[in-house]
Amino acid sequence: QPGEHVHDPACGSADFLISAFRKLGPSMENCVWGADNSEQAVQISILNMVLNGDGKTQINNMDSLKSFSNSKSKKYSIVLCNPPFGTKIVERRFEVLRKFDMGHKWEFLPSGKISKTDVIRNSQQTGILFAELCVKLTVAGGRIAIILPNGYLGNRSADYLALREWLLRNTKIVAIVAFPRFTFKKSGADVSASVLILEKRIK
Numbered sequence: 001q002p003g004e005h006v007h008d009p010a011c012g013s014a015d016f017l018i019s020a021f022r023k024l025g026p027s028m029e030n031c032v033w034g035a036d037n038s039e040q041a042v043q044i045s046i047l048n049m050v051l052n053g054d055g056k057t058q059i060n061n062m063d064s065l066k067s068f069s070n071s072k073s074k075k076y077s078i079v080l081c082n083p084p085f086g087t088k089i090v091e092r093r094f095e096v097l098r099k100f101d102m103g104h105k106w107e108f109l110p111s112g113k114i115s116k117t118d119v120i121r122n123s124q125q126t127g128i129l130f131a132e133l134c135v136k137l138t139v140a141g142g143r144i145a146i147i148l149p150n151g152y153l154g155n156r157s158a159d160y161l162a163l164r165e166w167l168l169r170n171t172k173i174v175a176i177v178a179f180p181r182f183t184f185k186k187s188g189a190d191v192s193a194s195v196l197i198l199e200k201r202i203k
Contacts, residue, residue, distance in 0.1 A: 004077035007033040009064035009133060014045035016080040017059075018052050026053065033076065034059035035067075065096050065129055068136065075139045082147040083134075085127025086191070092123045100124075102132045106162035114158065114165050128152070128163050135170050135200055144171065144198040149191050150178070171198040 006020040011034035021028050032054060036042050042061040049057045067073070097103030098120050105119040127148060134144050152160055153176065167173070175197040184191065 001077075002027050003031065005031045005033065005074075006078045006080065007035075007074075007076040007137060008080050009035050009137060010081055010083045010130060011036050011045050011059060012041050012082070014048050014059065016082070017045070018048055020078070020080070021049065021052060021054050029054055029056045030058075032056070032058060033074075035062040035064050037061070037063040064133060065091060065100075065126070066093070068099060068133055070099075070136065073137060075142075076137055077139060077142045079134045079138050079142070079144045080146075081130060081134050081144075083127050083130030085125065085130075085149055085152075087125060089126045090123045091126050091129055094120060096129070097121055097124060100129050100132050101166055102128050102163060106158055106165075108158070114161050116162070125159070128159070131163060131196075132166065135167070135198070138200045140200055140202040142200050143174075144200065145195055146198075147179075147193055147195050149193050151191075153194060153196075167196075167198070169201075171200050173197075174199055 002024055008016050011017055014034055017032050017034050021032050034045055036045065039061050042059055045059045046057045049059065091097060101116050103121055103124050105117045105121055106114050107117055109115055131146060131148060134146050138144050152163060176194050178194045181192050184193065
């Protein structure tokens with residue numbers, strides 16, 4: 001909607017942001033934001049946005065996980081993201097892991113429920129941390145669309161159960177849209193994935 005701010009914390013070449021900008025045109029010029037930790041990706045994103053009529057190009061070369069702060073980070077109406085994911089793409093920095101619930105270890109309680117502990121993990125999949133980041137960057141009542149591998153949604157191990165529990169506590173699941181098996185094969189990712197469309201809960 002006009003006036004809503006859209007953000008992609010791992011924007012790559014800014015395809016999601018370009019689509020958002022095209023949706024409403026110049027009225028979105030001050031409302032489209034992006035970040036990526038690759039300087040080359042940021043340069044491509046800025047060029048793409050300019051070529052599509054965005055004169056502001058509010059895209060920054062920034063490590064979204066490292067720079068996040070609960071108290072200081074800007075919040076957005078809509079967050080769109082296709083984060084880097086996979087069991088080999090992990091975050092090991094303590095200063096990053098300690099900021100996220102999914103950077104902590106979770107344990108099963110006698111009741112069968114799963115709960116976060118105070119113990120910081122040695123590592124966590126980057127895609128899992130980005131799922132939490134996207135929700136935290138969204139205003140209450142805002143919307144999130146994030147592409148995640150189907151293993152995050154169906155695997156029964158503690159890591160994935162913890163992620164799903166966290167998402168259910170903090171968002172309402174509006175839709176899960178599955179992609180065909182080889183959607184990302186051209187980019188070298190032979191993985192089945194879905195887009196989660198979420199609404200952040202108003203607490």
